[in-house]
Amino acid sequence: MEFKRRNGGPLKVGATQAKRGKTNDDWEDSPSRFEEELSMFDEAEMETEEIEGQAGHDVIPVGDLFSADLNPRWRRPPAPPLNPSSDKLVFQQIDLDYYLGATVAGMPGQVQGNVPIIRMFGVTDSGNSVCCHVHGFAPYFYVQAPSGFTSDSLGDFKRELNSVVLKDMRSNKDNISVTVLAVDITRKENMYGYHGKRMLDFLRITMAMPRLIAPAKRLLEQGFKFGAFPMQGYQSYEANIDFEIRFMVDSDVVGCCWIELPKSKYRVREEKSMGVSLCQYEVDVGWTDLISHPAEDEWQRIAPLRVLSFDIECAGRKGIFPEADKDPVIQIASMVQRQGEKEPFIRTVFTLQSCASIVGSQILCFTQETQLLQSWAEFLRTVDPDIITGYNIQNFDFPYLLNRAAALKVKLFPYLGRVRVMKSVMRDLNFQSKQMGRRENKIINMEGRVQFDLLQILLRDYKLRSYTLNAVSFHFLQEQKEDVQHSIITDLQNGNEQTRRRLAVYCLKDAYLPLRLLQKLMCVINYMEMARVTGVPLTYLLSRGQQIKVVSQLLRQAMKQDLVMPVVRPEGGEDYTGATVIEPEKGYYSVPIATLDFSSLYPSIMMAHNLCYTTLLQKEDFIKTPTGDMFVKSSVRKGLLPEILENLLSARKRAKTELKKETDPFKRQVLDGRQLALKISANSVYGFTGAQVGKLPCLEISQSVTGFGRQMIEQTKQLVESKYTISNGYQAFFYIRKYSVMVKLGVATVREAMDVGKEAAEWISSHFTPPIKLEFEKVYYPYLLINKKRYAGLYFSGSADTHEKMDCKGIETVRRDNCPLVANLINTCLQRILIDRDPQGAVAHAKEVISDLLCNRIDISQLVITKELTRTAQEYAGKQAHVELAERTQSLCWRTRFPSTHNTTWSSSCPSLLSINMHVIVFLKSSQFSNFMGLAVD
DNA sequence: TTTTCTTCCTAC
DNA sequence: TTAGGTAGGAAGAAAA
Numbered sequence: 001m002e003f004k005r006r007n008g009g010p011l012k013v014g015a016t017q018a019k020r021g022k023t024n025d026d027w028e029d030s031p032s033r034f035e036e037e038l039s040m041f042d043e044a045e046m047e048t049e050e051i052e053g054q055a056g057h058d059v060i061p062v063g064d065l066f067s068a069d070l071n072p073r074w075r076r077p078p079a080p081p082l083n084p085s086s087d088k089l090v091f092q093q094i095d096l097d098y099y100l101g102a103t104v105a106g107m108p109g110q111v112q113g114n115v116p117i118i119r120m121f122g123v124t125d126s127g128n129s130v131c132c133h134v135h136g137f138a139p140y141f142y143v144q145a146p147s148g149f150t151s152d153s154l155g156d157f158k159r160e161l162n163s164v165v166l167k168d169m170r171s172n173k174d175n176i177s178v179t180v181l182a183v184d185i186t187r188k189e190n191m192y193g194y195h196g197k198r199m200l201d202f203l204r205i206t207m208a209m210p211r212l213i214a215p216a217k218r219l220l221e222q223g224f225k226f227g228a229f230p231m232q233g234y235q236s237y238e239a240n241i242d243f244e245i246r247f248m249v250d251s252d253v254v255g256c257c258w259i260e261l262p263k264s265k266y267r268v269r270e271e272k273s274m275g276v277s278l279c280q281y282e283v284d285v286g287w288t289d290l291i292s293h294p295a296e297d298e299w300q301r302i303a304p305l306r307v308l309s310f311d312i313e314c315a316g317r318k319g320i321f322p323e324a325d326k327d328p329v330i331q332i333a334s335m336v337q338r339q340g341e342k343e344p345f346i347r348t349v350f351t352l353q354s355c356a357s358i359v360g361s362q363i364l365c366f367t368q369e370t371q372l373l374q375s376w377a378e379f380l381r382t383v384d385p386d387i388i389t390g391y392n393i394q395n396f397d398f399p400y401l402l403n404r405a406a407a408l409k410v411k412l413f414p415y416l417g418r419v420r421v422m423k424s425v426m427r428d429l430n431f432q433s434k435q436m437g438r439r440e441n442k443i444i445n446m447e448g449r450v451q452f453d454l455l456q457i458l459l460r461d462y463k464l465r466s467y468t469l470n471a472v473s474f475h476f477l478q479e480q481k482e483d484v485q486h487s488i489i490t491d492l493q494n495g496n497e498q499t500r501r502r503l504a505v506y507c508l509k510d511a512y513l514p515l516r517l518l519q520k521l522m523c524v525i526n527y528m529e530m531a532r533v534t535g536v537p538l539t540y541l542l543s544r545g546q547q548i549k550v551v552s553q554l555l556r557q558a559m560k561q562d563l564v565m566p567v568v569r570p571e572g573g574e575d576y577t578g579a580t581v582i583e584p585e586k587g588y589y590s591v592p593i594a595t596l597d598f599s600s601l602y603p604s605i606m607m608a609h610n611l612c613y614t615t616l617l618q619k620e621d622f623i624k625t626p627t628g629d630m631f632v633k634s635s636v637r638k639g640l641l642p643e644i645l646e647n648l649l650s651a652r653k654r655a656k657t658e659l660k661k662e663t664d665p666f667k668r669q670v671l672d673g674r675q676l677a678l679k680i681s682a683n684s685v686y687g688f689t690g691a692q693v694g695k696l697p698c699l700e701i702s703q704s705v706t707g708f709g710r711q712m713i714e715q716t717k718q719l720v721e722s723k724y725t726i727s728n729g730y731q732a733f734f735y736i737r738k739y740s741v742m743v744k745l746g747v748a749t750v751r752e753a754m755d756v757g758k759e760a761a762e763w764i765s766s767h768f769t770p771p772i773k774l775e776f777e778k779v780y781y782p783y784l785l786i787n788k789k790r791y792a793g794l795y796f797s798g799s800a801d802t803h804e805k806m807d808c809k810g811i812e813t814v815r816r817d818n819c820p821l822v823a824n825l826i827n828t829c830l831q832r833i834l835i836d837r838d839p840q841g842a843v844a845h846a847k848e849v850i851s852d853l854l855c856n857r858i859d860i861s862q863l864v865i866t867k868e869l870t871r872t873a874q875e876y877a878g879k880q881a882h883v884e885l886a887e888r889t890q891s892l893c894w895r896t897r898f899p900s901t902h903n904t905t906w907s908s909s910c911p912s913l914l915s916i917n918m919h920v921i922v923f924l925k926s927s928q929f930s931n932f933m934g935l936a937v938d
Numbered sequence: 939t940t941t942t943c944t945t946c947c948t949a950c
Numbered sequence: 951t952t953a954g955g956t957a958g959g960a961a962g963a964a965a966a
Contacts, residue, residue, distance in 0.1 A: 684954050
């Protein structure tokens with residue numbers, strides 16, 4: 001449903017674009033292309049397998065739906081018997097969490113009370129689901145041992161800490177008697193700062209439950225006295241690590257890796273008596289007995305995961321957004337596909353009231369909405385998907401279903417995870433980061449299943465003008481939704497079985513498109529790659545920020561050297577200075593301009609100069625130098641961060657090499673996604689050190705990085721100026737941006753610019769410490785430099801004969817806060833100027849468009865499309881309001897911004913028609929244009 | 939009317 | 951209980 005996305009809070013993006021598609025009349029003529037596509041699935045399947053019983057559109061008793069005879073595809077393949085004494089169990093783990101539970105006989109760990117148990121969910125090669133309880137791993141953290149501490153003091157320390165933590169508890173509803181399980185002395189070194197590799201005694205404090213870590217840490221920090229030792233505050237280490245991450249780091253498990261339970265090392269739970277999950281295999285294992293396979297060679301494969309995509313329709317009242325306590329759910333379409341296969345093997349719609357059949361899909365009709373809901377939940381549990389997708393399911397479909405089921409008292413509905421007794425409930429989550437702004441989300445627990453809401457993925461990974469399913473599908477698939485206006489959904493439902501069929505086709509397509517997009521964008525594979533590279537669970541990638549990925553890698557690298565990470569108190573400091581952007585010489589250049597880039601500049605600086613927590617010489621320990629911060633060289637100690645970066649970048653290099661060899665377009669996309677993920681990960685290491693409200697900020701590192709960057713830019717400039725002088729036959733001009741140097745070499749052709757550019761890059765690189773490298777990247781010819789961070793040019797990189805594209809940076813054409821008309825207009829003008837070399841043509845075009853605009857000859861949809869406007873307009877007048885409002889007020893927005901207070905009417909804050917006129921003229925008239933091109937604009 | 943503050947979005 | 955960074959252009963709103 002298109003309008004459902006209004007429901008999701010302030011970040012919600014706009015509604016459908018004004019689409020002038022086929023009218024309702026066209027629709028009845030012939031089956032849509034989507035229907036043909038659906039029927040093809042059926043034909044293809046009939047050729048390969050015997051015809052299966054299809055439930056058709058008869059009303060079937062609910063219980064019978066789930067019989068294997070009627071719907072053989074719904075269940076997973078039968079699980080072969082598993083004998084722990086002779087069989088190993090191998091599965092790909094896709095989700096990991098923990099719970100507090102009673103100990104299981106024969107498993108390691110505390111025997112008394114509730115203990116934390118790690119739970120992994122996964123799938124075997126043969127497609128059987130696994131739930132694996134991992135026992136014996138307890139949470140812990142460190143403090144530095146006070147001087148004079150020996151093993152004799154351990155007892156006192158433990159007893160006293162246990163006592164104060166117990167006393168600190170307001171209520172003890174779990175009846176905990178032991179909070180501190182163990183205290184051990186261990187040799188460790190503080191990761192922060194270089195101290196001559198001096199190992200010290202640390203106390204490793206093991207607690208009974210993860211939630212006891214925070215109070216223990218607090219009490220120790222505040223001041224703690226035990227035995228004969230005086231009162232003292234203790235700095236804690238690694239007390240702020242998520243328990244799941246702690247486990248994964250310690251057991252060398254990374255997200256989505258393959259797990260092997262060797263024979264005779266695990267126990268199988270008999271399904272009926274002991275099992276708590278819906279999985280086909282449920283096993284217990286000690287945490288030291290499981291084998292985690294690094295994602296290499298054969299262990300890079302992906303199990304045949306089941307991906308379910310669904311969409312719901314509800315019958316809202318006219319002009320009112322559907323409310324779960326009032327408006328019924330009338331259809332739920334579902335498609336299920338195995339990861340790696342091309343087509344969904346289950347295509348089904350649950351409908352309220354009868355519905356005519358649709359070839360290629362199964363229709364299940366219900367007379368009672370309660371039955372529909374309950375059966376769909378049962379369907380989901382039977383299909384047992386590993387991944388659930390859809391469009392905005394997180395903030396609309398799932399919440400709506402849960403609320404509706406609650407309103408109708410469908411008691412068995414909200415058990416959607418893989419743990420039988422675990423009810424799925426909805427929580428609100430406010431998530432705020434500088435990167436993504438404020439975001440209000442709902443979260444629904446669904447143990448063992450990964451929710452992969454395509455809208456959330458797109459919001460995270462792609463900058464798009466519009467995030468409606470229709471726009472996104474068109475953008476990536478050149479395909480659109482079935483044409484049904486939401487305003488007629490209720491009418492279709494109240495019609496006959498033919499009108500409900502039409503609705504069902506629409507609903508099916510909305511379930512199908514997310515699957516197609518997921519496939520096209522390689523989301524599952526790319527996210528798995530990211531989980532494997534950074535070591536975090538798959539779900540973290542969608543629910544958490546960037547920091548956790550660096551923390552995970554940092555801890556893994558640190559553990560190898562017995563380094564421990566301190567807990568730092570976030571304190572908002574002053575911003576540090578970043579890179580300088582030199583004022584460019586604005587203008588139009590009709591000669592080739594070579595661009596040389598420092599590739600992965602910040603990561604290379606960190607590697608070249610061994611910048612790390614572990615190599616930082618702190619000023620208290622050493623002489624204070626006025627010049628800045630000091631780090632030891634890699635010959636003394638190699639930093640963790642440089643190591644992490646080397647791993648990431650060498651993995652990226654491998655991916656790029658494979659990419660070059662690969663011819664299959666899909667695999668190319670995977671590899672491209674991987675190399676991009678690795679690049680992003682490498683770049684975020686720098687950001688992590690500069691994140692002042694973060695797990696381990698270190699401004700010495702981040703400002704040294706930017707400092708080196710500035711210095712390098714200056715050095716580069718000097719180098720080029722010394723060699724590429726006019727007297728040497730060049731006429732060097734530089735526009736030095738953050739990482740790149742643009743050089744006007746005084747050569748006439750693109751080929752020469754490329755050759756000289758490459759040579760210059762190599763020569764300059766030789767003056768820097770590896771792996772810092774300046775690379776020739778591209779030639780712009782011609783080149784229009786409007787301002788800092790705003791330019792356009794024809795882009796040559798491979799061939800010197802033809803340009804690859806017209807590259808526009810920072811100009812209206814690439815900004816999403818402009819309406820399409822402006823983007824198109826500027827784009828065409830730039831084409832005239834750069835490609836046709838016809839500035840007068842550009843002016844003529846602009847005049848023409850403006851005249852069209854004045855005479856109302858422009859399609860309204862080109863004018864009013866920005867995110868803010870559609871949202872705001874919607875809030876005022878409901879669906880499609882933007883079109884109606886625009887028509888009513890005849891306001892033509894070329895750029896839209898709205899006051900955060902919604903008191904102002906939007907029409908009054910809409911810029912007048914004059915704005916676009918002025919804007920274009922100002923743009924064309926600006927000195928950089930007219931001066932160089934002799935433009936005359938009246 | 940001019941200047942400053944705020945917001946948004948992009949480049950890197 | 952959670953969050954990568956800074957620089958900078960452009961334009962609207964608020965303040966002067």
